[in-house]
Amino acid sequence: MIAAKMEVKQLIDQFGPLEFFSELHPLFVHFPVGLFSIVVVFAFLPKSKNRDYQLAIQYLLGIGAFFSLLSCISGYFLAESQNKQSAIFTSHQWLGIATFILFSAAFFYPKWQKISIGLGGIVLLFTLYFGTMLTHGSFLKWKEKVVQQINEIISKPVEKKDKDAVKKIVSLPDTPLKVEEQASYAAVTEPMIKELKSQGIIAQVMDPTTQQLFINFVNVKQVEPTMFEVLYPIKDQIAGFRITNLVLNQEAMRSLFQFKNVEILQLSNAHLTDELVGLILQLPKLQQLNLYGNPVTDQTAMALHNVFSLKKVYVWQTNISPLALYELQKAHPQLQIEGGSQLLTKPDSLKK
Numbered sequence: 473m474i475a476a477k478m479e480v481k482q483l484i485d486q487f488g489p490l491e492f493f494s495e496l497h498p499l500f501v502h503f504p505v506g507l508f509s510i511v512v513v514f515a516f517l518p519k520s521k522n523r524d525y526q527l528a529i530q531y532l533l534g535i536g537a538f539f540s541l542l543s544c545i546s547g548y549f550l551a552e553s554q555n556k557q558s559a560i561f562t563s564h565q566w567l568g569i570a571t572f573i574l575f576s577a578a579f580f581y582p583k584w585q586k587i588s589i590g591l592g593g594i595v596l597l598f599t600l601y602f603g604t605m606l607t608h609g610s611f612l613k614w615k616e617k618v619v620q621q622i623n624e625i626i627s628k629p630v631e632k633k634d635k636d637a638v639k640k641i642v643s644l645p646d647t648p649l650k651v652e653e654q655a656s657y658a659a660v661t662e663p664m665i666k667e668l669k670s671q672g673i674i675a676q677v678m679d680p681t682t683q684q685l686f687i688n689f690v691n692v693k694q695v696e697p698t699m700f701e702v703l704y705p706i707k708d709q710i711a712g713f714r715i716t717n718l719v720l721n722q723e724a725m726r727s728l729f730q731f732k733n734v735e736i737l738q739l740s741n742a743h744l745t746d747e748l749v750g751l752i753l754q755l756p757k758l759q760q761l762n763l764y765g766n767p768v769t770d771q772t773a774m775a776l777h778n779v780f781s782l783k784k785v786y787v788w789q790t791n792i793s794p795l796a797l798y799e800l801q802k803a804h805p806q807l808q809i810e811g812g813s814q815l816l817t818k819p820d821s822l823k824k
Contacts, residue, residue, distance in 0.1 A: 494549035501543040505600065507536035508575055512593040515586055526582075533579040540572040560680060564602035570595050605680060664702065671699055684711040686736070695720060700727035712736035719743045725751040733757055740786070741765035746772045753779050762786040770796035777803050784808040 511532045519525055547568060551561060574592035578585045668675055672691030678684045687703065687710055689695065695718050703710060710731050720728075720742040728737070728751075735757050744766040752758070753775055761779075763772070764786045773796035776785060782804075787797065788811055801809055 497546040503539035
């Protein structure tokens with residue numbers, strides 16, 4: 473029997489407010505960072521045993537723990553919706569949970585308050601470090617890029633034509649460029665990223681170490697062929713698409729097939745038919761396919777028999793029969809089939 477349950481990803485796609493809640497993670501996270509930092513300072517001041525200090529610490533711990541919990545929950549849903557899968561993300565996630573536990577312990581167990589706050593402060597620093605890497609990328613990579621640019625300029629005489637280049641280095645921002653803007657692939661340019669965002673498309677880095685991109689049509693109202701054309705120069709770098717609650721026609725599906733390195737396709741509620749899905753099943757590296765909410769039938773299940781790279785498929789709220797899913801699972805025992813609220817068991821017609 474396949475224990476197929478509705479994944480968090482489907483829940484986020486189906487329940488709009490939950491996706492909005494997940495997007496608030498950057499807002500929530502700043503409260504515990506600031507409050508817990510003040511707590512660490514207060515806890516180790518000479519007058520920390522003063523009644524007023526103790527009362528302030530308790531209030532700060534309580535409020536900080538509340539927002540820390542919201543940060544953990546919203547961060548989890550945000551990661552699920554954006555397919556965050558990397559060692560950096562895992563470290564950030566578990567250190568964030570550990571931060572919440574340690575400072576909550578300081579709130580509920582005053583006897584061990586200083587120890588919990590001390591450990592919590594250390595864990596908080598590492599949590600912030602990995603969170604910064606997720607947002608801005610590795611500081612070392614950014615530093616190497618700046619040093620390389622400076623070396624290129626100082627290694628030749630500064631002529632009149634080089635003055636603009638010198639100005640460019642002098643006016644570098646105080647903070648690292650975002651990962652999206654510092655990808656090592658030459659084709660990824662800032663104008664391209666701005667063009668994508670103007671069309672409602674966000675390019676997210678799945679893993680800073682590989683610089684693979686995940687393309688999210690999050691704010692797109694209607695899919696146009698030109699949206700894929702903008703992405704063609706960086707198609708080798710793109711490993712995933714999220715196009716949900718939009719209509720994908722034959723031209724759009726043929727465009728998706730041009731991205732040969734795609735491993736993840738989230739195409740829920742895209743009005744896909746068996747014929748349209750068949751246009752992208754020959755992608756050589758396809759590992760995860762989300763067909764939730766599409767009117768596909770057993771014909772798609774039969775076609776999936778020949779997709780040997782596939783590791784996970786979502787078929788919740790489709791027209792694929794339990795028998796077809798059973799046959800697919802039998803042919804590919806290692807394939808993870810997510811059927812939502814259904815329990816995919818051996819059909820009665822095959823029980824003898």
